[in-house]
Amino acid sequence: MKNYKVPTLTIAGSDSSGGAGIQADLKTFSAIGTYGMSVITAITAQNTQGVFSVEELSKEIIKKQMEAVFDDIPPKAVKVGMVSGPEIIVEIVDSLKKYNPEYLVVDPVMISKSGYSLLRPEAKENLIKYLIPMAYIITPNTPEAEEITGIKVESIDDMKKVGQKILDMGPKFVLMKGGHLEGDAVDVLIGKDVFEIYKSERLDRKNTHGTGCTLSSSITAHLALGYDIKESVRLSKTYITEAIRYSFDIGKGVGPVHHFYKFE
Numbered sequence: 001m002k003n004y005k006v007p008t009l010t011i012a013g014s015d016s017s018g019g020a021g022i023q024a025d026l027k028t029f030s031a032i033g034t035y036g037m038s039v040i041t042a043i044t045a046q047n048t049q050g051v052f053s054v055e056e057l058s059k060e061i062i063k064k065q066m067e068a069v070f071d072d073i074p075p076k077a078v079k080v081g082m083v084s085g086p087e088i089i090v091e092i093v094d095s096l097k098k099y100n101p102e103y104l105v106v107d108p109v110m111i112s113k114s115g116y117s118l119l120r121p122e123a124k125e126n127l128i129k130y131l132i133p134m135a136y137i138i139t140p141n142t143p144e145a146e147e148i149t150g151i152k153v154e155s156i157d158d159m160k161k162v163g164q165k166i167l168d169m170g171p172k173f174v175l176m177k178g179g180h181l182e183g184d185a186v187d188v189l190i191g192k193d194v195f196e197i198y199k200s201e202r203l204d205r206k207n208t209h210g211t212g213c214t215l216s217s218s219i220t221a222h223l224a225l226g227y228d229i230k231e232s233v234r235l236s237k238t239y240i241t242e243a244i245r246y247s248f249d250i251g252k253g254v255g256p257v258h259h260f261y262k263f264e
């Protein structure tokens with residue numbers, strides 16, 4: 001029996017409609033059985049139809065949130081999602097270096113499903129230079145992998161090649177997500193001596209708001225529970241597939257995935 005009394009932390013933006021960002025992360029942390037905490041980096045006014053406005057929080061309040069969490073309840077695993085500005089990336093990296101959590105999952109959030117930029121262009125350099133190299137695992141989708149490397153990703157072969165380039169930037173593992181390609185939903189895990197393919201059927205569902213956030217939070221929670229990287233990704237791939245399968249129409253646009261307890 002796993003010890004479920006394990007704290008997990010998400011450092012990310014708030015999605016007012018509850019489908020992505022902090023809200024998706026906390027739902028996932030709970031559904032998998034861990035104790036979820038949050039450091040909020042930005043507030044977005046968004047729903048199933050789009051992102052309408054973003055207000056970034058100051059680096060001072062981000063630092064204070066990090067101190068409050070780590071000084072009292074040090075998380076076993078941490079996930080970083082939306083970090084839109086260059087200064088807050090530096091602040092978060094400094095705090096993470098100070099507290100040194102065992103697992104750091106980086107979801108390099110750049111553009112929302114509705115096409116809104118969640119990473120300011122001038123923040124990209126700091127993301128690549130400081131945050132990506134410290135990650136235990138980074139989980140880019142294909143457009144993000146292209147932005148990070150400048151190389152097109154159109155096939156599983158490209159995912160392998162580009163994933164290797166990202167691995168060379170310093171993270172321990174790279175999970176290349178294939179949700180944006182055609183055919184089966186195939187994700188590729190790459191590490192120094194690791195190469196695994198995770199394949200599921202492509203579900204014909206329109207409600208995929210928050211898939212990326214949910215997958216990376218699930219990996220974070222499973223790592224915190226003590227699963228190894230391959231098992232954490234395998235269980236998380238199942239979690240996201242089922243969460244998409246059981247998604248339902250809520251709101252007028254691209255609805256959220258459905259979170260529920262499902263294990264092994």
Ligand SMILES: Nc1ncnc2c1ncn2[C@@H]1O[C@H](COP(=O)(O)OP(=O)(O)OP(=O)(O)O)[C@@H](O)[C@H]1O
Nearest residue numbers: 113141177178179180185186202203210211212213
């Ligand atoms: N229609 C689908 N059917 C099954 N699995 C899917 C589908 N779409 C995406 N996935 C899976 O969902 C996970 C998230 O992948 P995706 O590439 O959609 O992430 P993302 O673009 O970062 O998401 P987001 O838009 O929330 O940021 C991956 O495991 C991917 O294979």
Ligand SMILES: Cc1ncc(CO)c(N)n1
Nearest residue numbers: 013014015020021082112
């Ligand atoms: C706050 C937030 N983070 C991440 C995503 C994923 O695209 C989103 N839509 N909103």
